[in-house]
Amino acid sequence: MSLYSNVSDETVDQIAMIIGGEEGVMIIDAIRNVKEITVEEIAEQTEIQINQVRKILYRFYNHSLVTSRRFRDKETGWFIFQWTLQQELIEAFLTGMKQKILRKLKARLRHELDHEFYRCESGECPRITFEEAMDTVFNCPVCGEPTKPMNNEVYIDFLDVKIAEIEGELEA
Numbered sequence: 293m294s295l296y297s298n299v300s301d302e303t304v305d306q307i308a309m310i311i312g313g314e315e316g317v318m319i320i321d322a323i324r325n326v327k328e329i330t331v332e333e334i335a336e337q338t339e340i341q342i343n344q345v346r347k348i349l350y351r352f353y354n355h356s357l358v359t360s361r362r363f364r365d366k367e368t369g370w371f372i373f374q375w376t377l378q379q380e381l382i383e384a385f386l387t388g389m390k391q392k393i394l395r396k397l398k399a400r401l402r403h404e405l406d407h408e409f410y411r412c413e414s415g416e417c418p419r420i421t422f423e424e425a426m427d428t429v430f431n432c433p434v435c436g437e438p439t440k441p442m443n444n445e446v447y448i449d450f451l452d453v454k455i456a457e458i459e460g461e462l463e464a
């Protein structure tokens with residue numbers, strides 16, 4: 293269990309993977325169970341080169357998934373950065389991602405509702421819109437065979453379900 297209970301470790305790992313790849317997941321794992329950690333400590337634990345740790349940390353930082361606090365080392369006088377995971381901002385990141393997906397799905401649904409689609413019988417060529425079919429005199433632009441109107445209710449149903457699902461998650 294991590295210190296952050298609202299967002300599951302698995303979800304955080306998925307986001308870390310998207311932004312920082314496998315090394316990103318290892319770095320997040322190192323930060324997860326402590327309050328604060330330095331780049332050097334992360335490098336030591338993960339055996340990832342310091343420069344690479346720094347690079348990935350800044351990528352996380354740009355997405356507000358981590359934050360840093362700096363203070364001066366009493367012995368050396370150098371600045372030390374302590375890194376922390378920002379749980380509440382990970383939630384914000386997730387919400388932002390879902391909103392983006394929702395916008396795309398809604399645009400996709402609008403496209404499905406606004407167009408008629410045609411398709412040849414090969415089962416391999418992509419479908420085309422009525423406007424595109426007009427240009428090729430209703431022949432498939434890929435294989436040249438005649439096209440037929442196709443029912444897109446399956447697509448519409450799928451999109452409806454997906455949209456309701458994500459809207460439900462966003463409202464929760």
Ligand SMILES: [Zn+2]
Pocket residue numbers: 412413414417432433434435436437
């Ligand atoms: Zn075709």
